[in-house]
Amino acid sequence: MKSLAKEISKGRVFVSDGAWGTFLQQKGLKPGECPEEWNCSHPESVFEIAKSYIDAGADMILTNSFGGNEFKLLPYGLHNKVVELNRAAAEISRRAAGSENYVLGSIGPTGKMILLGDVTYEELYEAFKKQALALEQGGVDALLVETMSDLEEAKAAVTACRDNTKCEVICTMTFEKSGENEFNSMMGVTPTDMVNTMITAGADIIGANCGNGMENMIGITREMRKANANIPILIHANAGAPVYRDGETVFLETPDVTASFIKPLIEAGANIIGGCCGTTPEHIARIVKVVNELK
Amino acid sequence: MNSEELLAKLSECVEFGKVNKNAPFPPAMKGMDGADELTAQALEMGVDPVDILNNALIGAMDKVGEKFSQKKIFVPQMLISAKAMNAAMEHLKPYFQSGQVKRKGKFIIGTVAGDLHDIGKNLVAMIVEGAGWEVIDLGVDVNAAKFMQAIDTNPEAVVGLSALLTTTMASMKNIVAEIKGKYPEVKLIVGGAPVTEAFKTEIGADGYSDDPQGAVSYLNALVA
Ligand code: B1M
Numbered sequence: 001m002k003s004l005a006k007e008i009s010k011g012r013v014f015v016s017d018g019a020w021g022t023f024l025q026q027k028g029l030k031p032g033e034c035p036e037e038w039n040c041s042h043p044e045s046v047f048e049i050a051k052s053y054i055d056a057g058a059d060m061i062l063t064n065s066f067g068g069n070e071f072k073l074l075p076y077g078l079h080n081k082v083v084e085l086n087r088a089a090a091e092i093s094r095r096a097a098g099s100e101n102y103v104l105g106s107i108g109p110t111g112k113m114i115l116l117g118d119v120t121y122e123e124l125y126e127a128f129k130k131q132a133l134a135l136e137q138g139g140v141d142a143l144l145v146e147t148m149s150d151l152e153e154a155k156a157a158v159t160a161c162r163d164n165t166k167c168e169v170i171c172t173m174t175f176e177k178s179g180e181n182e183f184n185s186m187m188g189v190t191p192t193d194m195v196n197t198m199i200t201a202g203a204d205i206i207g208a209n210c211g212n213g214m215e216n217m218i219g220i221t222r223e224m225r226k227a228n229a230n231i232p233i234l235i236h237a238n239a240g241a242p243v244y245r246d247g248e249t250v251f252l253e254t255p256d257v258t259a260s261f262i263k264p265l266i267e268a269g270a271n272i273i274g275g276c277c278g279t280t281p282e283h284i285a286r287i288v289k290v291v292n293e294l295k
Numbered sequence: 296m297n298s299e300e301l302l303a304k305l306s307e308c309v310e311f312g313k314v315n316k317n318a319p320f321p322p323a324m325k326g327m328d329g330a331d332e333l334t335a336q337a338l339e340m341g342v343d344p345v346d347i348l349n350n351a352l353i354g355a356m357d358k359v360g361e362k363f364s365q366k367k368i369f370v371p372q373m374l375i376s377a378k379a380m381n382a383a384m385e386h387l388k389p390y391f392q393s394g395q396v397k398r399k400g401k402f403i404i405g406t407v408a409g410d411l412h413d414i415g416k417n418l419v420a421m422i423v424e425g426a427g428w429e430v431i432d433l434g435v436d437v438n439a440a441k442f443m444q445a446i447d448t449n450p451e452a453v454v455g456l457s458a459l460l461t462t463t464m465a466s467m468k469n470i471v472a473e474i475k476g477k478y479p480e481v482k483l484i485v486g487g488a489p490v491t492e493a494f495k496t497e498i499g500a501d502g503y504s505d506d507p508q509g510a511v512s513y514l515n516a517l518v519a
Contacts, residue, residue, distance in 0.1 A: 031409060031466065075436070111411055115371055149370075178366035188369030244461040244489060247468060
């Protein structure tokens with residue numbers, strides 16, 4: 001079986017994919033429509049997105065399943081379609097990736113807070129377990145628990161993936177800058193807290209995603225590397241912070257700017273680098289170029 | 296304890312999130328009376344509910360908000376403070392609702408469609424209610440149809456919309472346009488972290504505030 005962690009231990013730097021949501025909108029996804037439903041209703045459009053990142057030179061692609069847990073699907077009346085939608089997501093990305101490239105099954109937060117009594121840890125665990133199993137069945141190589149802000153929810157997801165599947169497990173959280181060289185998630189979790197907790201919960205790879213652009217990721221990566229010298233680190237950065245302009249959310253970090261931070265990011269300790277909201281195949285192609293030049 | 300000391304203590308409970316005597320949080324205040332007990336005591340002592348709100352609760356939430364924006368505290372602490380404020384408001388509500396404090400008008404509030412953030416919206420609702428308005432809270436993810444339905448039954452109400460995401464600012468714009476299309480005379484006030492005065496003007500809303508106090512001033516000015 002392929003193993004990202006094993007390749008990384010041999011010194012390889014991987015490039016991952018870019019944004020999906022904004023891309024789906026360009027292909028006609030309307031506000032209020034469920035992105036995951038497109039895996040069954042518009043599989044070719046989803047395939048084209050996946051394929052565009054492989055064509056840009058990415059070594060791996062995600063799946064269109066970020067909101068594919070039963071809590072997020074409930075308002076669309078699709079909570080009984082968790083298995084179907086996630087399996088389809090995995091199959092589409094697998095088809096685009098071929099057998100050499102990797103497919104990471106995306107698992108995002110539920111939007112419910114344990115702290116407020118919205119849900120229990122056990123309910124979260126069961127929901128993530130169902131999603132993880134469907135993604136594994138659909139053929140993903142690894143599961144990517146991403147964009148987490150609450151440590152308990154992240155732990156429920158990582159543990160559910162670890163206990164119930166044979167996939168490599170990756171976990172990223174979203175951090176904001178809270179001071180000079182200080183970063184915190186919305187819930188106040190630091191990169192250091194996160195690294196230690198997620199390794200204990202069984203993550204093979206940890207990291208950060210979303211946020212306010214590639215530059216902040218350098219500081220976050222440094223802190224994570226300091227907390228653990230060996231754990232592989234994955235970084236998926238937004239193309240800058242979201243900005244509202246003429247009725248749309250736009251991201252203004254250009255591929256040139258993103259590319260300029262890749263060398264210091266690798267020096268800080270990142271092993272897998274890709275994009276998040278607002279990044280395009282062009283951003284990914286530029287990252288690929290820098291990574292190849294550094295080889 | 297005199298009433299001043301009592302209100303100072305109550306303020307501290309809200310600032311640090313001490314909900315009631317049994318609440319384990321914060322550890323440093325273990326076993327002490329919380330917002331729940333102290334508000335009851337203040338009322339028993341005869342302190343005016345409006346003074347409790349203005350002199351203890353709102354000041355405390357202002358401090359919490361400030362620490363939150365400076366990233367000295369995070370969402371969990373913010374939520375626990377809001378919970379303590381809520382516990383105090385439960386005691387005050389009967390006074391505001393019974394007419395002992397005169398109602399100034401009706402205020403419909405909701406977080407716009409696609410947006411699930413409600414911490415700020417709830418604070419605005421609580422403080423506006425405390426300022427003497429009857430509040431009709433439509434919750435989160437509220438679309439134009441739901442706002443219009445509430446306006447149909449309460450045509451004299453002022454309507455507040457909250458949005459926390461750049462993506463749902465677009466939704467706010469559409470909802471404002473729909474409401475104004477059907478009810479041009481209804482006053483609309485908008486708010487939420489990414490919303491600005493310029494955005495308010497762009498989308499044709501009537502009022503904007505970056506905090507609950509500003510929303511109260513706007514509303515009060517309408518009935519003054
Ligand atoms: C009518 O008149 C008025 C007048 C004044 C009004 C008003 C109306 N409404 C508000 N005000 C004003 O008065 C209030 C009191 O002073 C103020 O209200 P605020 O709401 O501004 O302030 C509150 C008192 C405290 N602030 C808050 O409560 C928001 C705090 C942060 C941390 C936040 C939280 C808590 C949450 N979140 Co969200 N969240 C963030 C926020 C980041 C941050 N550090 O601020 C923000 C807003 N979130 C963000 C994101 C991206 C998201 N969130 C999401 C989810 C969540 C949680 C569920 C985890 C949770 C919400 C829980 C809840 N029940 O509300 C997701 C979206 C879900 C959805 N569809 O809505 C998700 C998309 C994350 C994801 N990928 O899943 C970002 C928005 C980026 C952008 N500009 O678009 C964000 C800035 C974090 C970040 N830096 O990335 C004023 O604005």
